[in-house]
Amino acid sequence: NAGVTQTPKFQVLKTGQSMTLQCAQDMNHNSMYWYRQDPGMGLRLIYYSASEGTTDKGEVPNGYNVSRLNKREFSLRLESAAPSQTSVYFCASRTSGPGSYEQYFGPGTRLTVT
Amino acid sequence: DQQVKQNSPSLSVQEGRISILNCDYTNSMFDYFLWYKKYPAEGPTFLISISSIKDKNEDGRFTVFLNKSAKHLSLHIVPSQPGDSAVYFCAASDYNTNAGKSTFGDGTTLTVKP
Secondary structure (H helix, E strand, O other): OOOOOOOEEEEEEEEOOOOEEEEEEOOOOOOOEEEEEEEOOOOOEEEEEOOOOOOOOOOOOOOOOEEOOOOOOOEEEEEEOHHHHHHEEEEEEEEEOOOOOOOOOOEEEEEEEE | OOOEEOOOOEEEEEOOOOOOEEEEEEEOOEEEEEEEEEEEOOOEEEEEEEEEEEEEEEEEEEEEEEEEOOOOOEEEEEEHHHHHHEEEEEEOOOOOOOOOOEEEEOEEEEEOOO
């Protein structure tokens, strides 16, 4: 049981390049989330997927797109990377069962855009 | 406007003493509150939570207190141990309308000195 996995762990991009961050969970969770964390700040929600087949914008969606490929996988795409997108990106998942509200996080992807 | 605030960026305590981490919120619709712990280069991990219908929840050395009238919650760690040194995030959710999304504070870095 690996929990939430993210690839890659580290990435350096040049301004204007594109890339996709991958996230997968093996806990049969319905909801999945993408966050970014900047130094000294909390986690800000980029996009989320309440269930397979649905996605919605979070607090900071500009410059990103997502795909909920299936129940396990939720990817985040940067079409044209900008230095302002330098951050640590975390994927998380949560079951929709009653009484289970905590989110389970992956180890993060550290992205630098030069 | 930040809806969840952790006003103390850092806290230092001696091993064996009590650590108290504070969190304030502004949205009266929040009905579930969580604390996460984060070590460097890892994703956050769930620590403890509390529903708005309760004013206290205890799990071993960790206790969370909720004061709804003051829109304030706190996390008590007794006794504190060096392994508790980490960043602690407070999070709040309005689960009835929000698809399980959480709003995070900026975190408090706890250092427990041996």
